[in-house]
Amino acid sequence: MSWLDLPSGTPFGPANLPLGVFSPAGDDRRRTGVAIGDLVLDLAAATGDPVHATGTLNAFLARGPRAWAELRAQLTGWVTDPAHRGAVEPHLHPRDGVALHLPVEVADYVDFYSSRHHAENLGRILRPGTPPLSPNWRHLPIGYHGRAGSVAVSGTAVVRPHGQSQTRDEPPVFGPTQRLDLEAEVGFVVGAGSAPGTPVPVSAFPDHVFGVCLVNDWSARDLQAWEYQPLGPFLSKSFLTSVSPWVVPLAALAAARVPAPERDPEPLPYLRDDDHPWGLDLALEVRVNGHLVSCPPFGCTYWTGAQQLAHLTVNGAALRTGDLYASGTVSGPAPDQWGSLVELSWGGRQPLPLPDGTARTFLEDGDVVTITATAPGTDGSRIGLGEVTGRVEPARC
Known part of the structure; x- marks a missing residue:
């Protein structure tokens, strides 16, 4: 009260x-x-x-x-x-x-790929007829280092980026992306740093991470498909990452803690979290132009924020105040729980109908994407993570 x-x-x-x-x-x-x-x-x-x-x-x-x-x-x-x-x-x-405004001065930004449903969907879309998960996926939280300077607060314009893309066996072309996508994610804000050369164990997650925010890691899928081998995303991600303006403390999410999904095979010792489960029952909602298109459940994410932190530092990489790392796209098992348009339109082959009579494969200029989330509160209420919103603007060059 x-x-x-x-x-x-x-x-x-x-x-x-x-x-x-x-x-x-x-x-x-x-x-x-x-x-x-x-x-x-x-x-x-x-x-x-x-x-x-x-x-x-x-x-x-x-x-x-x-x-x-x-x-x-x-x-x-x-x-x-x-x-x-x-x-x-x-x-x-x-x-x-x-x-x-942007709540923290972002020191480093890392994006993971921790939803099994999302990873399997993309594997089936991009590599049909082959195993949907790469051989390493169930052994470690896959991630990449992003561009901290491109992290911006909710409401920042999403200017359609330029880059190279390639279709079939044609030579590559340069121009604005034709496959601009959203990615509904959860971000973790590091408060307390760590010493270089000293890994942070799963159990120390709440000693370093202050709280949670929402992330939209905008993606240019056509640029990504051409550039990502062998070193992963670059220009297809670095143009903008949007975050919500409010950071919800981990202490406020005590009632939202849930066990993580069963892992097979058992993770290596530094990733085992049986005694320190940090799955979080967060209910995300994704809207395009005000229309609800997806309700991704974060609770079924395969690798937790604590495991992501442990993996991020296991090689001795130091944490700094203001570090931000994100979960990667959050998707559930059902089609209305998928957290990206590349999934919702199945690679652009099945346009997603909207209630206003239009349809989307990928984002068009003028589209507004809003991601919200709620969680159980410690007093029996539903608490909110605010929202992260962005409006797509035409390319500027």
């Missing part, structure tokens, strides 16, 4: 308390905020702590898990105990009147 007059069923209730960076109307100074109902609490003003006036979450996240827990306890008291109303209320802003 809260003394605030919160909207019924709000996904930003006291059990959530996600952090982000905002600037209020008429003031371009960026500061840390907390989403509560349809309001934003200005932490720089409410706490007086200059760490919340830096314009990113990085400096606060670097303080580590103890500071995260202390702030969360303080915020919970503030929004639930009426004794704090007089001190807190002056620092609340209507959420629809503020500008939201």
Whole structure:
């Protein structure tokens, strides 16, 4: 319960308390905020702590898990105990009147490929008649390093990218992608770094990862098909990765933890998570031009965020505050649970009908993609991860 007059069923209730960076109307100074109902609490003003006036979450996240827990306890008291109303209320802003910014200064960006249903679908689409999974897929979380400088906050324009593509045995051509795709993903934000040469075990996941956001890792499928061998995605991914403005703390997702799917074969010891399961029951929804096209369930993702972190660091790679890594496209077993258009249109061969009478194989200029997600809250409510939205704009060159 809260003394605030919160909207019924709000996904930003006291059990959530996600952090982000905002600037209020008429003031371009960026500061840390907390989403509560349809309001934003200005932490720089409410706490007086200059760490919340830096314009990113990085400096606060670097303080580590103890500071995260202390702030969360303080915020919970503030929004639930009426004794704090007089001190807190002056620092609340209507959420629809503020500008939201990239929550962290991204240090490194890594994207994984951790949904078995997605990987098998792409294997069947791209390599029919062969095993859908590559030989290594069930042994390790496959991933690639992306471009941190191309990570942008929800609402950033998605400019159709240029690059090379090749059709059949014809020479390659240069031009704007004709197969622009969405990818519904979950991102993990690293708060506390690690020492070089020191792997981070699965059990230490909550000691380093502060929270979760939503990711749309926009993809140019025709560029990707031509460039990805032998080193993987490059220009087909690096033009833009969109993230939601609110980072939901892992502490808010305690009730969403579920066992991961059964793994066969058993992972190598550094990836075993029987005693530290970090599957998360997140219900994603994907909309194109306002029409619901998919409901991917994150709970069935094969490799968890904890295993991804363990694999990312097992070679001794150090974590830095602000590192972001994403799950890869989230897809479930049913067609209405697939998290990309390449799956929903089966490689462009089966156009996806929309309720307005149009159909899509891939995204067209003017299309608006919105990804949202909810999870069980610790108080029995449904908490939200906000949304990540992008509008496709025509190529500019």
